Amino acid sequence: MRHSKAVGLAVILIFIGIIVLSHTPIKVMAHEKIEAEKVAYMSSFKSNSNNTVQVDQIQFETVMPERVLRIPPKLSNAKTQVQFGIRITNNRAKPCNFLLFAARPEFFKLNKQKVSQFGPIANRSASPELSDFKLLLSGESVNFLVEGYFEWFKNELKFKFMRKDATYWWYGNFESGTYSINVIYENPYPAWEQASWGDGIISLMPMRKLPRNNYLPPEILKIEDVWVGEIFTLPLEFRLIQ
Numbered sequence: 001m002r003h004s005k006a007v008g009l010a011v012i013l014i015f016i017g018i019i020v021l022s023h024t025p026i027k028v029m030a031h032e033k034i035e036a037e038k039v040a041y042m043s044s045f046k047s048n049s050n051n052t053v054q055v056d057q058i059q060f061e062t063v064m065p066e067r068v069l070r071i072p073p074k075l076s077n078a079k080t081q082v083q084f085g086i087r088i089t090n091n092r093a094k095p096c097n098f099l100l101f102a103a104r105p106e107f108f109k110l111n112k113q114k115v116s117q118f119g120p121i122a123n124r125s126a127s128p129e130l131s132d133f134k135l136l137l138s139g140e141s142v143n144f145l146v147e148g149y150f151e152w153f154k155n156e157l158k159f160k161f162m163r164k165d166a167t168y169w170w171y172g173n174f175e176s177g178t179y180s181i182n183v184i185y186e187n188p189y190p191a192w193e194q195a196s197w198g199d200g201i202i203s204l205m206p207m208r209k210l211p212r213n214n215y216l217p218p219e220i221l222k223i224e225d226v227w228v229g230e231i232f233t234l235p236l237e238f239r240l241i242q
Contacts, residue, residue: 119169180235
């Protein structure tokens with residue numbers, strides 16, 4: 001008797017569940033599906049040692065906080081902002097300076113084919129500021145993040161990016177699907193010195209090998225032992241969805 005009541009109660013609960021589900025708005029279900037897909041995708045691509053490159057005890061890793069991105073509508077000024085960059089870890093026994101200034105992305109399709117790019121385009125120039133330099137002690141890390149945008153241009157989905165040196169880069173054409181991104185990070189100069197000191201902003205330039213002119217102040221800011229090289233980080237997958 002008790003078993004029959006339990007079976008009957010289970011049947012009633014299933015029937016009520018079917019009624020509730022049938023009255024759930026389709027838009028709500030679709031939204032929940034997309035959010036669940038987004039969370040699942042992000043959790044399945046967590047940072048790990050397989051996504052790192054180490055050179056001379058300096059570790060570099062591709063970083064992309066949001067990896068499920070919605071394609072913007074075909075409207076004027078409609079954009080999808082994308083944040084990406086690199087995580088740098090100093091595994092040396094001594095401190096090291098890094099210039100967080102020159103970095104740009106590369107994109108690849110699922111078949112490993114490189115997405116076409118156009119650039120650099122320079123209408124002006126920009127120099128590193130004091131805030132662009134970071135001293136990392138042994139074992140310390142820093143995230144160097146930059147931003148770009150997906151937007152429509154003549155019925156083609158493009159990615160627009162301006163590097164910190166004020167050069168523009170364009171990538172595309174994109175469509176919905178899976179892609180990967182890696183970052184090219186570089187610095188050719190081991191030492192930098194103060195170039196200007198007005199308006200409360202200190203900008204720097206590569207340190208000169210020849211003596212400076214006498215009319216310049218002898219006490220200027222210098223940053224030495226800056227990491228030098230060019231790094232291509234390992235690719236990290238992301239998705240574009242409608």
